[in-house]
Amino acid sequence: MKKVKLRMDGYIIEAKEGDTILEAALKAGIYIPHLCHHPDLEPIGNCKLCTVEVEGEPIPIQSCEKTIKDGMVIKTQTEAVKKLRQTALELMLASHPQDCTSCNKYLNCELQALMQYLGVTHSRLRHIEKKNTSLVKSDVLIKREMQRCIHCYRCIRACNELRGAKALSINKKNGEVYVGFLNDSSLMESSCRGCSACVEVCPTGAIQDVEGIFSIQTPRQISLVPCKNQCPTQTDIPLYIRLAQEGRYSDAVSVIREKLTFPHSLGYICNHQCETNCKRSYINDSIAIRDIKRFTVENDLEEKWREKTVQREKNGKKIGIIGGGPTGMTAAYYLAKLGYELEVYERMPNPGGMLSYGIPKYRLPQKIVNKELEIIIETGMKLFNNTAITSLDQLKGKGYDAILLAIGASKGRRPVEYNKIWPNAIDAVDFCRMSCEENLPELGENVTIYGGGNVAFDCARIAKKLGVKNVRIICMEARSQMLADTYEITEALKENIEILNQMAIVHVNESEGKLDSLKVTAIKNFKFTANELEFEAINGTEDALDTNTLVFATGQQPDLTETFGIELIKSVFPKVDENLQTSIKGVFAAGDVLHGTKSVVQAIASGRKAATCIDKYLGGHGNIEEVLFKRDPNPSYIGSIQGFFQLERISELKNSEDLCEEAKRCLQCDLRLDIQKAKYWVDPQFKTIRGVKR
Numbered sequence: 001m002k003k004v005k006l007r008m009d010g011y012i013i014e015a016k017e018g019d020t021i022l023e024a025a026l027k028a029g030i031y032i033p034h035l036c037h038h039p040d041l042e043p044i045g046n047c048k049l050c051t052v053e054v055e056g057e058p059i060p061i062q063s064c065e066k067t068i069k070d071g072m073v074i075k076t077q078t079e080a081v082k083k084l085r086q087t088a089l090e091l092m093l094a095s096h097p098q099d100c101t102s103c104n105k106y107l108n109c110e111l112q113a114l115m116q117y118l119g120v121t122h123s124r125l126r127h128i129e130k131k132n133t134s135l136v137k138s139d140v141l142i143k144r145e146m147q148r149c150i151h152c153y154r155c156i157r158a159c160n161e162l163r164g165a166k167a168l169s170i171n172k173k174n175g176e177v178y179v180g181f182l183n184d185s186s187l188m189e190s191s192c193r194g195c196s197a198c199v200e201v202c203p204t205g206a207i208q209d210v211e212g213i214f215s216i217q218t219p220r221q222i223s224l225v226p227c228k229n230q231c232p233t234q235t236d237i238p239l240y241i242r243l244a245q246e247g248r249y250s251d252a253v254s255v256i257r258e259k260l261t262f263p264h265s266l267g268y269i270c271n272h273q274c275e276t277n278c279k280r281s282y283i284n285d286s287i288a289i290r291d292i293k294r295f296t297v298e299n300d301l302e303e304k305w306r307e308k309t310v311q312r313e314k315n316g317k318k319i320g321i322i323g324g325g326p327t328g329m330t331a332a333y334y335l336a337k338l339g340y341e342l343e344v345y346e347r348m349p350n351p352g353g354m355l356s357y358g359i360p361k362y363r364l365p366q367k368i369v370n371k372e373l374e375i376i377i378e379t380g381m382k383l384f385n386n387t388a389i390t391s392l393d394q395l396k397g398k399g400y401d402a403i404l405l406a407i408g409a410s411k412g413r414r415p416v417e418y419n420k421i422w423p424n425a426i427d428a429v430d431f432c433r434m435s436c437e438e439n440l441p442e443l444g445e446n447v448t449i450y451g452g453g454n455v456a457f458d459c460a461r462i463a464k465k466l467g468v469k470n471v472r473i474i475c476m477e478a479r480s481q482m483l484a485d486t487y488e489i490t491e492a493l494k495e496n497i498e499i500l501n502q503m504a505i506v507h508v509n510e511s512e513g514k515l516d517s518l519k520v521t522a523i524k525n526f527k528f529t530a531n532e533l534e535f536e537a538i539n540g541t542e543d544a545l546d547t548n549t550l551v552f553a554t555g556q557q558p559d560l561t562e563t564f565g566i567e568l569i570k571s572v573f574p575k576v577d578e579n580l581q582t583s584i585k586g587v588f589a590a591g592d593v594l595h596g597t598k599s600v601v602q603a604i605a606s607g608r609k610a611a612t613c614i615d616k617y618l619g620g621h622g623n624i625e626e627v628l629f630k631r632d633p634n635p636s637y638i639g640s641i642q643g644f645f646q647l648e649r650i651s652e653l654k655n656s657e658d659l660c661e662e663a664k665r666c667l668q669c670d671l672r673l674d675i676q677k678a679k680y681w682v683d684p685q686f687k688t689i690r691g692v693k694r
Contacts, residue, residue, distance in 0.1 A: 325353020444548020
């Protein structure tokens with residue numbers, strides 16, 4: 001790379017041959033004001049703010065357009081230059097709203113920063129009122145306040161040069177020039193790809209994100225990719241979707257396996273939180289992320305990730321893990337790869353926890369769980385099945401340097417008034433376990449499930465598939481507020497399962513020691529207090545329901561007591577600090593045992609955190625991160641797709657064509673992170689000039 005030397009404001013600086021004066025100055029720490037210039041876009045010299053004087057040139061020139069030459073002499077701060085810049089900025093402000101505080105870009109606006117730098121206000125020139133762009137226009141993704149537009153045309157250039165979507169144009173109406181969608185169409189009718197590059201490069205508040213799309217609770221660089229932000233393990237979802245679309249399934253799985261230990265199982269049963277906040281859902285429907293994950297894992301014939309994974313030498317330290325579910329096995333996997341000796345205790349005949357004993361086999365075949373468990377176990381660990389650890393005393397003398405409690409939430413939790421034992425009343429967690437073990441008792445013709453989450457629907461659908469004539473779900477929430485996935489509700493209705501919303505059980509009628517019917521009532525609302533469930537019944541709505549089997553799907557908790565040997569919260573949950581360490585030094589807890597049942601992907605995330613915390617406790621760095629796929633620069637130019645916003649979701653991916661069609665619906669939100677941020681004059685980069693004073 002050839003370098004040239006030039007003199008700028010009395011400094012001799014070196015710059016790359018081919019750079020513009022503006023680029024050379026900014027790299028050297030010399031600030032030249034600019035607005036239409038952006039580091040990722042071709043210069044157009046439109047704003048006139050980057051004016052400088054060059055020795056030998058008869059008039060000041062635009063520094064973003066002039067290429068440097070060896071020996072060039074440049075002055076960036078002459079009085080003539082300052083006056084030209086101030087006049088240019090005043091002309092922009094003549095048609096710009098004077099009230100900055102009403103703009104969402106307030107205090108984060110390049111135009112506002114330049115006003116401060118150049119000492120310019122709105123007051124000197126006559127204000128020009130815009131007519132065609134005076135109204136705020138909002139689409140599902142973009143809020144346009146085009147009266148704030150300063151005609152730098154960065155948005156159009158980003159749309160054309162960076163993305164190739166060519167959705168934006170310079171429009172004219174009644175003698176006024178303004179930026180809009182091509183042919184003045186709406187966002188939905190345009191060739192827009194929803195990437196928001198235009199928003200990212202806009203220096204004012206003219207083009208903004210619609211409020212509410214991105215989380216304000218997380219850092220901007222994270223929140224701009226909603227699917228990844230919502231994933232408990234922060235899986236690089238946009239990247240593996242792109243790779244899958246290209247047919248690079250093994251590369252896609254490599255990206256997935258950087259964060260997830262049970263990717264195939266999750267392809268079947270993940271609660272896909274990532275889809276909940278998918279930006280595409282504001283248009284028509286979210287991307288079928290879970291289905292894409294499943295397809296890629298099932299079509300990974302190369303397993304390239306195995307070539308990159310690293311197994312360290314044994315470090316002489318030993319860890320015991322109580323519980324072989326997703327949390328325990330995930331922690332064991334990463335700790336084994338760090339070189340620790342692992343011993344895992346599982347109370348059931350086989351590991352897998354809820355994957356093996358809590359999820360119906362029609363949803364998740366056991367052979368898939370077993371294969372993923374084999375991958376984890378082969379990293380090197382001893383597994384003791386049929387071994388229940390009910391006290392830390394059982395592990396004394398085993399030589400463990402650390403212990404992890406990851407027993408999950410395997411005990412049902414009922415409303416206090418129904419804690420009586422009836423032979424035909426079963427907790428949902430036991431119902432699912434017995435189903436997986438194929439030893440459910442005779443259920444009778446009428447089965448009632450009390451609860452409205454996914455587990456309740458699992459129980460209901462299990463009963464229906466076993467041939468039970470009448471299956472009903474009693475749920476206290478309204479249909480729109482049910483905790484179960486929409487898919488589960490839809491499938492249950494297809495199977496003729498009755499759903500009674502905003503209902504509660506008032507009394508259980510017994511006969512010969514068994515319950516035989518339920519007294520129910522419609523309710524207005526309900527709440528859980530410290531000791532019981534409270535609800536407001538609607539008078540005159542009481543009814544009796546014959547029931548042969550009642551399943552309580554009203555919650556789960558750890559099967560843990562004070563005799564285990566650690567301090568508990570509410571008598572069942574381990575008390576831990578921010579590093580997951582319990583009241584006993586060297587004993588950690590993670591997963592559902594800490595808070596009750598959540599999701600498998602959250603259990604995996606908790607297992608990852610536990611591995612990090614334990615490694616740090618034992619003197620390591622806590623780094624379990626792996627790079628199983630070498631990243632190339634992301635594509636910038638994504639082009640246009642006819643009718644992009646009308647593309648409908650394809651959930652059942654039967655072949656690679658289906659996957660490709662579904663994957664191309666992705667807005668590729670992560671590409672926005674690759675766009676460079678324009679630096680303000682107060683940036684630390686401009687505190688020190690990188691040159692020699694002469």
